[in-house]
Amino acid sequence: MNRRDFLQGSGAFLALPTLETFAREKRSTPPLRLMFIGFPWGVTGKNNWFPSSTGKNFDITKGLKPLAKHKNDLTIFKNISPLHNAHHPHNTLAYYLTCMNFRKSNGGIYDLISCDQLAAEKLGVNTRYSSLQLSSLGNEGAGAGLSLAWDKLGKPVPGYTDPVALFNELFGDGKVTVEQRREMIKKERSIMDAFRYQSRILERNVSKSDKDKLDEYFTSIRHIEKGLTKSEQWIDTPKPKADMTKPKKGLQGKAQIKVMYDLMVAALQTDLTRVISYRQPLNALLKELSLSNAHPINHHGGKQELIEQSIIKDQAQSELFSYLIERLKSIKEFDNSSLFDNTILTYGSGVRSGHMNIKLPIIVTGKGKGKIKPAGYVELKEDKNRLSNLWLTILQSAGLEIDSFSHSNGLIDEIRV
Amino acid sequence: MKYLTLIFLTISSIYCDDFSRKLKPFLEKHCISCHGPDKQKGKLRLDDISMNFSSLDTAEQWQFILDELNGATMPPEDEPQPSNQELTEVLETLTYQIENAKKIHKGKNREVIMRRLNKREYINTMYELTGVRLNTADVIDDQNTADYDNHGEGLYVSSFLLGKYREYAFTALDKVFSKKPLKAIRFEERSLAQVKNDWAKKQIAEIKKKNFQSNKSSGRKNNREDLRAKHDHLQSYLAQPFVDEGQVLDHNEEIHINTKKGKQGLFNGWGDYKIAIEAQVKNLKAGTKVYLVIGDRHLDISKLKDKKQVLVFNVYCQIKTNLKIKFYLDQGQGNKGKRKKRSKGEFPLIDPHAPKLILKSLAIEYNDKSIAPDAYKKIFPVAKKNTESYERYAGNVIKYFANRAYRGRKISFEFYKFLMGIYKDSIKKGIDEIEAFKEPLAIILSSPKFVYLTEVSTTNNKYISDLELAIRLSYFLWSAPPDKELHKLAFSKKLRNPSVLKQQLIRMLRDNRSRAFSEGFFNKWLQMGNLNLIEVKNSHDSGPLKYSVQLEKLLKQEPLEFFRKLLISNLSIVNMIDSDFLVLNQTLASYYKLPVQISENKFQAVKLPENSPRGGLMGMGAILAMLGNGDRSSPVLRGNFVLTKMMGLHSPEPPPNVPDLEVQTHGNIKEKLLAHQAKPQCASCHKTIDPAGFGLESFDQSGQWVGINRQNNTVVKGKLPGLGEYKNYFEQRNLLLKNKDNFAKAFIENLSSYAFARKVGFADSALISRLSAKAKKNNYLLRDIVCDIVLSNEFKMK
Incomplete structure (x- = not known):
C-alpha cells in the first residue's frame, strides 16, 4: 500500500448508512443542516435581479425568473450590508461568511472565523466530516481565500474543486x-x-x-x-452508498456546478456532514454561454449589450440554484420529511454590482426544521441590516448557543419563527 | 468598464495645512447636528474627533468617514447636501491624508519576519534539490496580499499546505526514481517533395481510374467538373520547376504536416518547440517580406531569399497530430500576387511564376525541461559500494539530502534517527532499497527546517551570520538556495568582505537563475499580472503580425529582458522613462515596425531610430495592452501608471460603493471621461489621473502606434502634476525625464522592499534618501544600486 x-x-x-448514524445519536427526527453558497461578481443592478416591491408577493424579476416556482419559500433582502462597507471592491467573497474587516491587517478579534466553521464545531461532532468545503479552482474574482471558509486563526480553509476528487473522498473505496x-x-x-x-x-x-x-x-x-x-x-x-454515479472527468460550467450540487445533496442525505459551503465558479459558465469576461460584464457602465449579458448570467445561475432547491425538496428522509424541510440554505454574493459592497444579493431558503420562515422580499431596519446579523440568526436557529457573531447587533426577526 | 475604474491618488503635501481648515467647517455644516454633543446617531460623535493621524485608530475612524462620503450614504438624502465643489475638496483632502497616514504606519516596523518559502522559491528550491521542476499550475498559490511575494506577513502555513508539500515531494521523487530516459520527442520529414508528389500522383491516377465520372453517391451535380479541375490543378502543381526539390507552397497556402504516431498525436499540444526547416524562397520581387506562419506567429524567413538553407525557430505553439504551417507574403500596400482563396471544390491552376516557398525538409523537437539530466545524481551523488551496508549508505544519503534541504545546516541526531527508523521499516516490509528513500526524503521536504527560512536571533550580535547572508542573497537574486560557491565563501567567512560580495553579486546576476529576480520583483512592480485578466483585440492595421496568445507571450517577456539588460550591463534606470534601445527579437521588432534583421530566438538590444515613439516602458506593447480593457485603451489606467510608476507617486485602492456610472455614449474618450468627472467622488482624483494618461492615447489597445493626427490631437494633450502641460506623447515623455529623481527614489524604495523582504516605509526614509543620493551621483546605474542595497548594513541586519 x-x-x-x-x-x-x-x-x-x-460513514454509516444514514439510519445507523442517526440511531447512534438516538434520533427520532433528522438533524438540521446548513448550506452556504457564494458566487462572485454579484448580480445585475436596477431591478433586473432585485424585485421592486417588498413583501411576500414581490415581483419576479428577469434574473430571478427560474426561481419563480419556489417563490413562496424564499427570503431576499433589499438592504443587507456588511458593517465594514469598505472592502476592496474586487474582494467579492473573501469576507462573505466572516464579515471580516479587510482594511484592518489582522481582522477584528471576533471576525476571523467564518460562520460555517463555527457551526461545524457544534454540528459536526458526530459526523464523518465536521464540514465540507467546495470551491472554485482559481479565485475567479472572489478575492482572498481558498473557499468561503476561514478557520479560527483567520487562515483560509481549502475546498474541493474537482467533483471526481470529492466523490472519491466521500464515496470512493x-x-x-x-x-x-x-x-x-x-x-x-x-x-x-x-x-x-x-x-x-x-x-x-x-x-x-x-x-x-x-x-x-x-x-x-x-x-x-x-x-x-x-x-x-x-x-x-x-462507507455509505451514494445515490448517484461517479461524475465524469473534466466537467465544466453548468454541468460541473450541477454535479457539485448533487454531491452536496448526497453528502447531506447520507449524513457525512451537516455543514457545507461552496464558493461557486463563474468563468467556465460564462464561456459556455458565450458571454464576455466577468469583469466587463460586472462593470457594464450602462452599455445595453453588456447588461443583457449580465442578465443571461443571472438567469443561468438562478436556474442552477432552482435545480438545487428541487433536489433538496425531492429527497425524503427517514421520517418522511424532505431534506429541504431540514436545511437552511443561503445563496448570495459579497458584492451587489459594480463596486457596491452594500445591499448584497442574498437569498435564504429551506425550512430549517421550522426554525426559520420565508419572508419574501424584505427591507430591514437601517440599524439592524448587518450581514453578521443574518449569520447570527442562522447559527442560533441551528442551535448554537451564541449571542453575537462578528459585529452583529441583533437578530433578523423577519425570518425567525 | 475598466477605464472608468476610480483610482485615488495623492500628489503633494500642500493639502496638509488645509486639512483642518477644510474639514472642520464641512463637519460642522453637514455632520455635527446628528453626530455631535447633542445627538450621536450610530454612536458616532464627530465634534471631538482627533486630527492626529499618527494614531492608527484615528486613521481608521477617518477612513470610515471617507467611505461613507464616497458611498454617498451621508449626509442622508433628506438633509441638505454639500455642493459638488465642497465635496470634491473634502474627498481629495481626506483621501490624501489617509494615504499618507497609511504610509507612515506601514513603515513603522523594520523587523524581518521569519517566513516560509513562497511558491516561486519553493519550486526553484525543489529543482535545486531534486532536479525536478514542478509545474507552476500544479503548486498551490501563495495567496499573499503583500506588496511583494517574499514578504513574510502574507505567507501562511496550514495543515493543507503541509499535506501538499509531501504530495509534491512524492511527485518529484517518483519522477527522479523512475529512471526513465529524458523526454525528448523528435519528428523528422526529410523529403517533403516525395511525400507530396507521391500523393499528387496517386490522386491523379485515381481520378483517371474513375475516368472523370462523378461518384453518384455524392449527389453533387458539378462533381465531374470538380474532378477535372482537381486533375488539372494537380498536374499544374507537378509541372512546376521546383517540385522535386521540395514541397512547393504558394502565398497563403496552409499545409498540414502529419505528426501522428499510430492513432495518437506524437506531441501533446501547446508547448515550446524547436522547429527546423530546410527551404528556399523563389520568384520573389524586391521589397516583399516573407513569413512562415505557425499558429499566429509570423516568422521572418527573408534569409531564404538568396539560397536554400536551414533555419531553426523556437516557437511556442500547438502541435498534436499535425503541424499547420503557412507561407505568407507581405508586400505592404496593395495585394498583388494574392492567391485566390481556395474554396471547396475549386481547384485553380497553379501559376509557376508566382512567389514560392520550397520546403525540402522539416524537423520538430520537444524537450521536457521538467527534469534535469543529473536529477538522480543530485540525490545519490555516489553509488552504494559493495562493501557498504545498506544502512550505512542510507544514513549517508539521508544526511546529505537533509544538509542540502536545510541550506547548509545539519540534521539533528534525533530527527535523523527517526528518518532511519522509517527507512528500515520500509526495508523490513520488503520495499526496494531505493524506493524506501521516498518516504524519509519527503518528510524532510515538509519539515519546518526546510519550509521556513529561519535566522537565529537569540545571540547578541545584531548582524546575521555568514551562512544566513548567503541565503538572503541567493533568495533575493535567485529565489533559490545558495550554490556551492556561496556556501564555500560563507563557510570561510569571506562573503562579508565588500569586494567579494560585489563580485558574487555580479556573478549571480549573470547566472540564468537571476531571471527569478526579474519575475519576482520587476513583474510584480509593473503589476503585469493584470494583462492575464483581459483579452486584447487586434488593431485594424496590424498587418501580418497580429496580437495573439503567442505574440503576447513574447510581449510579456520584453520588459523582463529589458530589466535584465539594465542589470547585467549596469545601465541607468532612467532608461525606463525613455531609452534609445529596446531588447527585442525579430517578431517584436516587426510588431513595432522597426526595420531590423535580428534573431528570432534570442532577445537582443536594438538601437531605435531618432524620434521613435518606442523606448522606455511606456512604449512597450505588454504594458500598453495591460492598461486597457482589451477592447480599447484606458487613459485612466495609463494615467495611473504614469503617476505611480513613472513619477513615483502614491495611489490608494479604488474606493468601494461608488455608484455605477452610466456611460456617455457620444464624443471621444476625453469627452466621455470629462463627463464622468461630474461626480465629486470621481472628480476628486480623476482630474489628476486622467490628464496624466492622455498622451499615451497615441498608442492603441494592442500597443500599436497610431500617431498624432487631426482626429486625436486634442485628445493627446494633457497635464502632469507639478510638471505642467504637454501637447503630445513626446512632450509628455520629455517632461517625465525632468522628474527622474522622484521616479528613481520611488523605484529604489520598491527595490529595497523586495531586497529586505519586508515593507519599507517611514522608518527607512534615511536609508532610501542615502541610496538615492548616491545613485543620483552615479547616473542611476541599476546594478550599482542593487549592489549598494546588498552592501548596506540593513541587508545584513537581523
Whole structure:
C-alpha cells in the first residue's frame, strides 16, 4: 500500500448508512443542516435581479425568473450590508461568511472565523466530516481565500474543486484494509511528533514575532492530528452508498456546478456532514454561454449589450440554484420529511454590482426544521441590516448557543419563527 | 468598464495645512447636528474627533468617514447636501491624508519576519534539490496580499499546505526514481517533395481510374467538373520547376504536416518547440517580406531569399497530430500576387511564376525541461559500494539530502534517527532499497527546517551570520538556495568582505537563475499580472503580425529582458522613462515596425531610430495592452501608471460603493471621461489621473502606434502634476525625464522592499534618501544600486 492510496481513502474511511448514524445519536427526527453558497461578481443592478416591491408577493424579476416556482419559500433582502462597507471592491467573497474587516491587517478579534466553521464545531461532532468545503479552482474574482471558509486563526480553509476528487473522498473505496489504515495513522502521528520536535528546537533560537509565525506550523500539526483522531473514530465504519454515479472527468460550467450540487445533496442525505459551503465558479459558465469576461460584464457602465449579458448570467445561475432547491425538496428522509424541510440554505454574493459592497444579493431558503420562515422580499431596519446579523440568526436557529457573531447587533426577526 | 475604474491618488503635501481648515467647517455644516454633543446617531460623535493621524485608530475612524462620503450614504438624502465643489475638496483632502497616514504606519516596523518559502522559491528550491521542476499550475498559490511575494506577513502555513508539500515531494521523487530516459520527442520529414508528389500522383491516377465520372453517391451535380479541375490543378502543381526539390507552397497556402504516431498525436499540444526547416524562397520581387506562419506567429524567413538553407525557430505553439504551417507574403500596400482563396471544390491552376516557398525538409523537437539530466545524481551523488551496508549508505544519503534541504545546516541526531527508523521499516516490509528513500526524503521536504527560512536571533550580535547572508542573497537574486560557491565563501567567512560580495553579486546576476529576480520583483512592480485578466483585440492595421496568445507571450517577456539588460550591463534606470534601445527579437521588432534583421530566438538590444515613439516602458506593447480593457485603451489606467510608476507617486485602492456610472455614449474618450468627472467622488482624483494618461492615447489597445493626427490631437494633450502641460506623447515623455529623481527614489524604495523582504516605509526614509543620493551621483546605474542595497548594513541586519 502506498501513502497516496491511503490518503485517498483517509478521512474517507467512510460513514454509516444514514439510519445507523442517526440511531447512534438516538434520533427520532433528522438533524438540521446548513448550506452556504457564494458566487462572485454579484448580480445585475436596477431591478433586473432585485424585485421592486417588498413583501411576500414581490415581483419576479428577469434574473430571478427560474426561481419563480419556489417563490413562496424564499427570503431576499433589499438592504443587507456588511458593517465594514469598505472592502476592496474586487474582494467579492473573501469576507462573505466572516464579515471580516479587510482594511484592518489582522481582522477584528471576533471576525476571523467564518460562520460555517463555527457551526461545524457544534454540528459536526458526530459526523464523518465536521464540514465540507467546495470551491472554485482559481479565485475567479472572489478575492482572498481558498473557499468561503476561514478557520479560527483567520487562515483560509481549502475546498474541493474537482467533483471526481470529492466523490472519491466521500464515496470512493480506498483499497486499504483496516489494519493497514491503523498502521498508517500511527506512522502519520509519529511524523507529526518529529515535526513538532524539530519546531521546538527552531523555536529556541527565534524572536518573538518569528515564534508567532512558527505557531502556524504547530497549529497545522495539531489540525492534522485532529483529523487523524477523527479518522481513527471512523476506521471500522463502512462507507455509505451514494445515490448517484461517479461524475465524469473534466466537467465544466453548468454541468460541473450541477454535479457539485448533487454531491452536496448526497453528502447531506447520507449524513457525512451537516455543514457545507461552496464558493461557486463563474468563468467556465460564462464561456459556455458565450458571454464576455466577468469583469466587463460586472462593470457594464450602462452599455445595453453588456447588461443583457449580465442578465443571461443571472438567469443561468438562478436556474442552477432552482435545480438545487428541487433536489433538496425531492429527497425524503427517514421520517418522511424532505431534506429541504431540514436545511437552511443561503445563496448570495459579497458584492451587489459594480463596486457596491452594500445591499448584497442574498437569498435564504429551506425550512430549517421550522426554525426559520420565508419572508419574501424584505427591507430591514437601517440599524439592524448587518450581514453578521443574518449569520447570527442562522447559527442560533441551528442551535448554537451564541449571542453575537462578528459585529452583529441583533437578530433578523423577519425570518425567525 | 475598466477605464472608468476610480483610482485615488495623492500628489503633494500642500493639502496638509488645509486639512483642518477644510474639514472642520464641512463637519460642522453637514455632520455635527446628528453626530455631535447633542445627538450621536450610530454612536458616532464627530465634534471631538482627533486630527492626529499618527494614531492608527484615528486613521481608521477617518477612513470610515471617507467611505461613507464616497458611498454617498451621508449626509442622508433628506438633509441638505454639500455642493459638488465642497465635496470634491473634502474627498481629495481626506483621501490624501489617509494615504499618507497609511504610509507612515506601514513603515513603522523594520523587523524581518521569519517566513516560509513562497511558491516561486519553493519550486526553484525543489529543482535545486531534486532536479525536478514542478509545474507552476500544479503548486498551490501563495495567496499573499503583500506588496511583494517574499514578504513574510502574507505567507501562511496550514495543515493543507503541509499535506501538499509531501504530495509534491512524492511527485518529484517518483519522477527522479523512475529512471526513465529524458523526454525528448523528435519528428523528422526529410523529403517533403516525395511525400507530396507521391500523393499528387496517386490522386491523379485515381481520378483517371474513375475516368472523370462523378461518384453518384455524392449527389453533387458539378462533381465531374470538380474532378477535372482537381486533375488539372494537380498536374499544374507537378509541372512546376521546383517540385522535386521540395514541397512547393504558394502565398497563403496552409499545409498540414502529419505528426501522428499510430492513432495518437506524437506531441501533446501547446508547448515550446524547436522547429527546423530546410527551404528556399523563389520568384520573389524586391521589397516583399516573407513569413512562415505557425499558429499566429509570423516568422521572418527573408534569409531564404538568396539560397536554400536551414533555419531553426523556437516557437511556442500547438502541435498534436499535425503541424499547420503557412507561407505568407507581405508586400505592404496593395495585394498583388494574392492567391485566390481556395474554396471547396475549386481547384485553380497553379501559376509557376508566382512567389514560392520550397520546403525540402522539416524537423520538430520537444524537450521536457521538467527534469534535469543529473536529477538522480543530485540525490545519490555516489553509488552504494559493495562493501557498504545498506544502512550505512542510507544514513549517508539521508544526511546529505537533509544538509542540502536545510541550506547548509545539519540534521539533528534525533530527527535523523527517526528518518532511519522509517527507512528500515520500509526495508523490513520488503520495499526496494531505493524506493524506501521516498518516504524519509519527503518528510524532510515538509519539515519546518526546510519550509521556513529561519535566522537565529537569540545571540547578541545584531548582524546575521555568514551562512544566513548567503541565503538572503541567493533568495533575493535567485529565489533559490545558495550554490556551492556561496556556501564555500560563507563557510570561510569571506562573503562579508565588500569586494567579494560585489563580485558574487555580479556573478549571480549573470547566472540564468537571476531571471527569478526579474519575475519576482520587476513583474510584480509593473503589476503585469493584470494583462492575464483581459483579452486584447487586434488593431485594424496590424498587418501580418497580429496580437495573439503567442505574440503576447513574447510581449510579456520584453520588459523582463529589458530589466535584465539594465542589470547585467549596469545601465541607468532612467532608461525606463525613455531609452534609445529596446531588447527585442525579430517578431517584436516587426510588431513595432522597426526595420531590423535580428534573431528570432534570442532577445537582443536594438538601437531605435531618432524620434521613435518606442523606448522606455511606456512604449512597450505588454504594458500598453495591460492598461486597457482589451477592447480599447484606458487613459485612466495609463494615467495611473504614469503617476505611480513613472513619477513615483502614491495611489490608494479604488474606493468601494461608488455608484455605477452610466456611460456617455457620444464624443471621444476625453469627452466621455470629462463627463464622468461630474461626480465629486470621481472628480476628486480623476482630474489628476486622467490628464496624466492622455498622451499615451497615441498608442492603441494592442500597443500599436497610431500617431498624432487631426482626429486625436486634442485628445493627446494633457497635464502632469507639478510638471505642467504637454501637447503630445513626446512632450509628455520629455517632461517625465525632468522628474527622474522622484521616479528613481520611488523605484529604489520598491527595490529595497523586495531586497529586505519586508515593507519599507517611514522608518527607512534615511536609508532610501542615502541610496538615492548616491545613485543620483552615479547616473542611476541599476546594478550599482542593487549592489549598494546588498552592501548596506540593513541587508545584513537581523
